Amino acid sequence: MWTLRLLDGRRIPMIGLGTLTITNETVIKQVIDDGLTIGYRHIDTAYYYMNERFVGEKLREIFSRPRGSGPSGIGLQRRDIWVTSKLWCTYHSRAKVAEGLKLALKKLNIQYLDMFLIHFPFGFEYGGDDIPFTPDGLTRDSNISVVETWKGMEDVYRAGLVKSIGVSNFNVDQLNRLMRQCQIKPVVNQLEIHPYLSEVELVQFCQRMGIRVEAYSPLAKANQTLLNEPILIEIGQKYSKTPAQVIMRWLIQRNIVVIP
Numbered sequence: 001m002w003t004l005r006l007l008d009g010r011r012i013p014m015i016g017l018g019t020l021t022i023t024n025e026t027v028i029k030q031v032i033d034d035g036l037t038i039g040y041r042h043i044d045t046a047y048y049y050m051n052e053r054f055v056g057e058k059l060r061e062i063f064s065r066p067r068g069s070g071p072s073g074i075g076l077q078r079r080d081i082w083v084t085s086k087l088w089c090t091y092h093s094r095a096k097v098a099e100g101l102k103l104a105l106k107k108l109n110i111q112y113l114d115m116f117l118i119h120f121p122f123g124f125e126y127g128g129d130d131i132p133f134t135p136d137g138l139t140r141d142s143n144i145s146v147v148e149t150w151k152g153m154e155d156v157y158r159a160g161l162v163k164s165i166g167v168s169n170f171n172v173d174q175l176n177r178l179m180r181q182c183q184i185k186p187v188v189n190q191l192e193i194h195p196y197l198s199e200v201e202l203v204q205f206c207q208r209m210g211i212r213v214e215a216y217s218p219l220a221k222a223n224q225t226l227l228n229e230p231i232l233i234e235i236g237q238k239y240s241k242t243p244a245q246v247i248m249r250w251l252i253q254r255n256i257v258v259i260p
Helices: 025-038 052-063 094-108 146-158 172-181 200-208 230-239 243-252
Strands: 003-005 011-013 042-044 082-087 113-118 162-168 188-192 212-216 256-259
Touching (some): 094 113, 094 146, 113 188, 162 172, 188 200, 230 243, 243 256
Parallel strands (some): 042 082, 082 113, 113 162, 188 212
Antiparallel strands (some): 003 011
């Protein structure tokens, strides 16, 4: 499995298993089993995906297997799997970041997280729905600065509650604010990137700053127009690969971690 070295010295597997929209217990557990069997060693989840508990239950079951058991014939331990989760928008105050992380750790129940990301660069009011609305149908925003939230991320990192910290869906201005006003630089920025949304300038900025980039939805959520683009089919036929494999290779060759 290819890996990339992060700013904090750790190495992250370059291909990760995305779990967005998979909330059925049976399905997510089978997906994880199948993914680990074929070689995935990086699992990406989040509070808002509503599957952390099932992910954790499956991983603990896999870790308890005797070596040589299971469909893959391999024994996996916690140290073999990179697990990422994300801070939800209602936990953006500095004091609430630790609460959001501990909630993820409680649901997953797998000793520690390899990576914890701020899911979005904006917050919602705490204490109600995950996405609280006014009577007029507008979101109840907290107006908490991303700098305050990131300082909370620095707190949990220094406390040893998570191995690495980063962000998701942040633009250049938001990243610059963090780097000017905080002490620890994000090691990752996770973004939607695919051939219809290449994010060239943002990727180049992150890479210049030493911030690794992760691409979620690299296949544009299995967009059939994208997967049938003539140029991707032509390249795939030349190298005996599918359009999806061509896209993933294109991202990896840009030194971008891919989370299909």
